Amino acid sequence: MILVTGGAGFIGANFVLDWLKHHDEPVVNLDKLTYAGNRDNLAALANDSRHHFVQGDIGDTALIAELLTTHRPRAVLNFAAESHVDRSIHGPSDFIETNIVGTFRLLESVRQYWLGLDAAGREAFRFLHVSTDEVYGSLEREDAPFAETHPYQPNSPYSASKAASDHLVRAWHHTYGLPVLTTNCSNNYGPYQFPEKLIPLMIANALAGKALPIYGDGQNVRDWLYVGDHCTAIRRVLEAGSLGETYNVGGWNEKPNIEIVHTICALLDELRPRADGKSYREQITFVTDRPGHDRRYAIDARKIERELGWRPAETFETGIRKTIAWYLAHQDWVERVSSGAYRDWLATNYAHRS
Known part of the structure; x- marks a missing residue:
């Protein structure tokens, strides 16, 4: 049995689905079901006895203790994490509460459980913390990609809260001996991603005939990782990672945002042409940049390849085609998650940008 927190969100749900596709080992799935956590993501497991879903908060120590004991x-x-930079700028308190306080409480609950195991159980137990490359800050064009030894330089409330959670995980290993593993991933994309993020937002807006808003000059660079590849990396780290170590997980796909949007438009022109015969590129609109927008992220993923033999299977070209095909086939899912609250958030975030 494994316990997954945040397993109804984008990456967590993909991981749970991937895990049960490759393993018979059951999953207890804890998720608070905030705006980005969605039971629809797990619909394929509705009748799967290996999957036990619990709605709850990682900061609820009584609930965590009950789940661990049971x-x-x-x-x-x-x-489990609040993960959207723009939301952290508008309201950082939720990010502090979930990503820092919640992680602390989860670590303490897990530590007490781990101490109560027999020697063999303590030896076999693992706590794997999923984090982000944003903790490392921003790179200049000529800088080497982020390695695991890169200093932490977070620039947003989101990345600062994730950096703090990483430090807590590290400290609980070095102080208390808790057997931890940490992964820092680059920008994920793929099925079930909440449509406030760049790729699903562009797909949804394009199909709805709306503007495709690009921050600043569109030259902010990210390393893009297909979520299915991220899931295989996490499985591999859990299986064979060295205790206390951090593993950067990247897709080897550095691309500026404007190139991502041009690619999406070209594929939609091919797969779902506009009724007027024009390209979706005509809907691109440049808007006022995000405050403190990091210019470039890039992951050096050689450590996980060298030590654990993992490398992404998807190129960006294969992954983005799969992603667009999924969204075209699941417009009902997009409609269900695009609630009134989500539309209100889009208005809040973009209304002041010209």
């Missing part, structure tokens, strides 16, 4: 997991994988 289910006796051999590993806890922490995906």
Whole structure:
């Protein structure tokens, strides 16, 4: 049995689906079901006895203790996090509460459970913390990609809160001996991503005939990682990662945002042409940049390849085609998650940008 936190969100849900596709080992899935956590993401597991869903908060120590005592997991994988930079700028308190305080409370609950295991159980147990490359800050064009030894230089409330959670995980290993593993990933994309993020937002807006808003000059560079590849990396780190170590997980796909949007438009022109025969590129609109927008992220993923033999299977070209095909086939899912609250958020974030 493994316990997954945040397993109804984008990456967490993909991981749970991937895990049960490759393993018979059951999953207890804890998710608070905030705006980005969605039971629809797990609909394929509705009748799967290996999947036990619990709605709850990682900061609820009584609930965490009950789950650990009842289910006796051999590993806890922490995906639970507030994760959208723009939301952290508008309202940082939720990010502090979930990503820092919540992680602290989860670590303490897990530590008490781990101390109560027998020697063999303590030896086999793992706590895997899923984090982001944004903790490393921003790179200039000529800088080397982020390695695991790169200093932390977070620039947004979101990345600062994730950096703090990483430090807590590290400290609980070095101070208390908790057997931890940490992964720092680059920008994920793929099925079930909430449509406030760049790729699903561009797809949804394009199909709806709306503007495709690009921050600043569109030259902010990210390393893009298909979520299915991220799931295989996490499985591999859980299986063979060295205790206390950090593994950067990247897609080897550095691309500026404007190139991403041009690619999406070209594929939609091919797969779902506009009724007027024009290109979706005509809907691109440049808007006022995000405050403190990091210019470039890039992951050096050689450590995980060298030590654990993992490398992404998808190129950006294959991954983005799969992603667009999924969204075209699941417009009902997009409509269900695009609630009134989500539309209100889009108005809040973009109304003041010209």
